[in-house]
Amino acid sequence: MNARGAVRVEFTPEQLAEVRRLQGLYPDRRAALLPVLQLAQEAFGHISLEAEEYVAGLFDLSPAHVHEVVTFYTLFFREPKGRHVISVCHNLTCHLLGAQQVLAHLKERLGVEVGGTTPDGRVTLLGVECLCACEMAPMLQVDDRYEGNLTREKVDWILEGLA
Amino acid sequence: MAEKILTRNFHLPGSHTLVLYRETGGYAGLEKAFAMKPAEITEEVKKSNLRGLGGAGFPTGVKWGFLPQGHPGPVYLVINADEGEPGTFKDRYLLERDPHALIEGMIISAYAIGAHLAFVYIRGEYVQPWRIFGRAVAEAYEAGLLGKNIRGSGFDLDVIVHRGAGAYICGEETGLISSLEGKKGWPKLKPPFPAIRGAFGAPTIVNNVETICHVPHIMNRGAAWFAGLGTKSQGGTRMYSVSGHVTRPGVYELPVSATLRSLIYEHAGGIPGGRRLKAVVPGGSSAVLLTADEIDVTLDVDGLKNAGTMAGSAGVIVMDETVSIPEALMVVARFYAHESCGQCTPCRESTGWIYKMARRIVEGKGRKEDLDTILDVARRGAGTTICAFFDGAVGPYISYIEKFRHEFEALIRK
Numbered sequence: 001m002n003a004r005g006a007v008r009v010e011f012t013p014e015q016l017a018e019v020r021r022l023q024g025l026y027p028d029r030r031a032a033l034l035p036v037l038q039l040a041q042e043a044f045g046h047i048s049l050e051a052e053e054y055v056a057g058l059f060d061l062s063p064a065h066v067h068e069v070v071t072f073y074t075l076f077f078r079e080p081k082g083r084h085v086i087s088v089c090h091n092l093t094c095h096l097l098g099a100q101q102v103l104a105h106l107k108e109r110l111g112v113e114v115g116g117t118t119p120d121g122r123v124t125l126l127g128v129e130c131l132c133a134c135e136m137a138p139m140l141q142v143d144d145r146y147e148g149n150l151t152r153e154k155v156d157w158i159l160e161g162l163a
Numbered sequence: 164m165a166e167k168i169l170t171r172n173f174h175l176p177g178s179h180t181l182v183l184y185r186e187t188g189g190y191a192g193l194e195k196a197f198a199m200k201p202a203e204i205t206e207e208v209k210k211s212n213l214r215g216l217g218g219a220g221f222p223t224g225v226k227w228g229f230l231p232q233g234h235p236g237p238v239y240l241v242i243n244a245d246e247g248e249p250g251t252f253k254d255r256y257l258l259e260r261d262p263h264a265l266i267e268g269m270i271i272s273a274y275a276i277g278a279h280l281a282f283v284y285i286r287g288e289y290v291q292p293w294r295i296f297g298r299a300v301a302e303a304y305e306a307g308l309l310g311k312n313i314r315g316s317g318f319d320l321d322v323i324v325h326r327g328a329g330a331y332i333c334g335e336e337t338g339l340i341s342s343l344e345g346k347k348g349w350p351k352l353k354p355p356f357p358a359i360r361g362a363f364g365a366p367t368i369v370n371n372v373e374t375i376c377h378v379p380h381i382m383n384r385g386a387a388w389f390a391g392l393g394t395k396s397q398g399g400t401r402m403y404s405v406s407g408h409v410t411r412p413g414v415y416e417l418p419v420s421a422t423l424r425s426l427i428y429e430h431a432g433g434i435p436g437g438r439r440l441k442a443v444v445p446g447g448s449s450a451v452l453l454t455a456d457e458i459d460v461t462l463d464v465d466g467l468k469n470a471g472t473m474a475g476s477a478g479v480i481v482m483d484e485t486v487s488i489p490e491a492l493m494v495v496a497r498f499y500a501h502e503s504c505g506q507c508t509p510c511r512e513s514t515g516w517i518y519k520m521a522r523r524i525v526e527g528k529g530r531k532e533d534l535d536t537i538l539d540v541a542r543r544g545a546g547t548t549i550c551a552f553f554d555g556a557v558g559p560y561i562s563y564i565e566k567f568r569h570e571f572e573a574l575i576r577k
């Protein structure tokens with residue numbers, strides 16, 4: 001990080017070695033674009049236009065191609081996100097079993113709308129399509145983890161665990 | 164109680180480890196397969212009546228048979244673990260609780276089709292399943308079950324585990340291939356089918372996780388045994404994902420000849436609170452809706468097809484009498500509007516219009532002509548698009564309205 005808290009858009013030598021390993025894995029090195037973008041998001045927090053251009057350079061691809069790919073997928077963030085991301089499933093089964101109440105409770109507790117990030121940068125709240133864990137509806141994903149059978153108490157407990 | 168095959172180890176601690184998989188008979192199917200010629204394996208899979216469990220229900224052995232004979236370049240096997248069809252969660256269980264079944268199935272299938280490189284495309288949100296499956300792949304490499312000269316057979320296979328980045332359409336096989344190649348997940352017009360021209364331009368077989376997990380058992384116990392478990396046109400058991408208003412939501416493995424009623428009332432424990440059933444989505448959200456008196460049907464591909472719907476991904480969503488069908492349609496329509504890849508005009512435009520109309524009906528601002536407009540727009544677009552996504556949306560659009568028109572009209576009149 002530089003003085004202004006912005007992450008420099010450049011991989012470390014270790015990360016570059018991983019990029020080369022990924023590019024060598026596939027029959028066509030361009031197939032490593034998604035994994036490398038995943039790496040970029042981990043390293044830089046989100047994928048800015050600058051990051052798109054940087055990654056494009058690593059593949060000899062046009063920045064426009066990388067932009068097209070980044071904007072196609074929901075798991076790539078183009079703006080800074082919170083330290084934690086809570087994605088509430090609002091598809092059919094979760095809707096039937098109370099996703100709207102879960103979302104309302106989270107909006108109230110966090111003081112943000114869906115798509116928003118708390119002012120302290122702690123949590124980004126999203127509504128998402130079926131996470132394919134409908135047996136535990138209503139459910140959400142918090143960072144890497146699925147949490148289901150949600151109640152107000154369980155949602156509060158999840159929030160307490162987030163630094 | 165019918166025998167469990169794919170889920171038999173799910174309850175055992177350590178079911179995801181190679182040690183346990185071996186102790187419970189794992190990798191015996193591979194030994195048998197290596198003693199056979201590749202073409203004999205494909206023949207055996209044909210005879211087993213195994214049908215693809217990802218959604219389309221296509222006979223697996225027949226698909227393998229479409230590969231060009233004596234192709235000079237590489238051939239690839241791609242496992243579809245992009246599970247995204249609303250109401251479906253079985254592949255997640257397989258990846259987490261029996262990853263070696265998938266690996267063994269992949270080795271046998273790759274050997275049968277002559278592939279030396281296989282890809283497993285796992286949806287990006289499945290972080291835990293990806294970690295567990297990735298560890299199993301590492302274990303398999305260490306044990307000489309992947310890599311060069313697998314168990315002295317002379318057969319080589321490498322596996323690349325590839326993660327998606329959030330897009331339902333990447334579950335469609337040609338969209339998946341585009342995504343695997345590092346592009347946005349736009350489906351392609353077929354033909355050519357992937358078996359002729361797929362990943363990286365090479366002949367490619369795309370199969371669902373559950374489909375491939377069946378293959379070791381077919382090797383082990385024979386095609387006749389597998390075919391005998393099912394109906395005349397579909398062999399084996401299948402994992403049904405049951406969710407919504409049932410007492411025990413979860414995954415149930417049953418012979419495909421079981422009925423929807425028994426799945427809901429016997430296995431999943433029926434509707435809680437003594438409430439009545441209103442409707443059931445039998446095969447993932449893209450399936451035509453069934454009403455409460457249409458559930459005496461068998462769950463095989465042809466049984467549900469004859470009932471005017473589809474087995475699809477076997478995601479069963481149960482709705483009790485308290486559910487508002489217009490609201491359910493709004494939720495489903497939002498999904499299709501969000502997930503259309505935008506490539507075909509009828510799909511891109513209609514999914515958006517229909518969501519808007521469904522929403523205004525639910526909000527009490529519906530217009531009299533809205534229902535017929537939705538039906539008209541849906542019917543006109545059906546069958547005109549590059550991939551089956553839009554046809555999958557048309558099923559719910561039409562059936563929710565036709566089977567529960569009075570509920571929509573009641574909201575519009577108000």
Ligand SMILES: Cc1cc2nc3c(=O)[nH]c(=O)nc-3n(C[C@H](O)[C@H](O)[C@H](O)COP(=O)(O)O)c2cc1C
Pocket residue numbers: 214215216217218219220221223243244245246247248331332333334335336337369370371372374375550551552555
């Ligand atoms: C819109 C759409 C989404 C699909 N999603 C999936 C999916 O998530 N998983 C899957 O296995 N198949 C999915 N399919 C079906 C695949 O295109 C393909 O038929 C399947 O992976 C083939 O495997 P199988 O023959 O073993 O079923 C989808 C199809 C469409 C049209």
Ligand code: SF4
Pocket residue numbers: 332349350502503504505506507508510511548549550551552553
């Ligand atoms: S039907 Fe829809 S999802 Fe499929 S290719 Fe066309 S626009 Fe994309």
Ligand code: FES
Pocket residue numbers: 089090091092093094095129130131132133134135137139249250251
């Ligand atoms: S509907 Fe929420 S996980 Fe499937």
